[in-house]
Amino acid sequence: RQNKFAFTINDLKKILRVHDSSGSKATVTQTQRITACHSDNSEYWFRNIRAIGSIRNFRISNGHLAEPIRENGSYHVCMTIPPELNMIDGSDLTLTYEYEDAFTQTEGLLSHTVDNETRRLHLEIELPKGRTVSSARLFCKRNGTEEPLLPPVISGDTRIEAYIKNPIVGAEYCLQWHWSEEGIMKKLGHFFKI
Secondary structure (H helix, E strand, O other): OOOOOOEEEEEEEEEEOOOOOOOEEEEEEEEEEEEEEEOOOEEHHHHHHHOOOOEEEEEEEEOOOOOOOOOOOOEEEEEEEOOOOOOOOOOOEEEEEEEEOOOOEEEEEEEEEEEEEEEEEEEEEEEOOOEEEEEEEEEEEEEEEEEEEEOEEOOOOOEEEEEEEEEOOOOOOEEEEEOOOHHHHHHHHHHHHH
């Protein structure tokens, strides 16, 4: 373990739930099984969290989150690891946060940058009924180039999933989708509270 990163991740599942058909309210839940490679690790960083709209209400299942740091359009959040949480044997962490006005266009994107050695990465998008997925693609961005990956699975017109084994550290994995435009009556309803 001495030659490895500070942490390794067995499974990381990142789920984006868009709550309304306008795409203005959404939540991300990132659950991961994490193992510390050194006994003296006292903090864990969640890095490169970004969106077109705003992000707020960061919460963690174990430990304490420091105030998010915003840098170059991305948020970085530090979790203080409590002494009673033995991460050498592995621990489950769940980070949640909310997006506002981030998915209002006909194209959306959920991404994850791999900061630690990870065995499996699962990206999932749950869209509201009433706006169906027209297409989706999975790709990897690394060293300034974009590499297409196997297409994601679309089910029920509102769920998109992608699985990546042994993702490359430093690469950003992107699940991009196109969905139908929100109906004109619904748009008017948002303005006039119909």
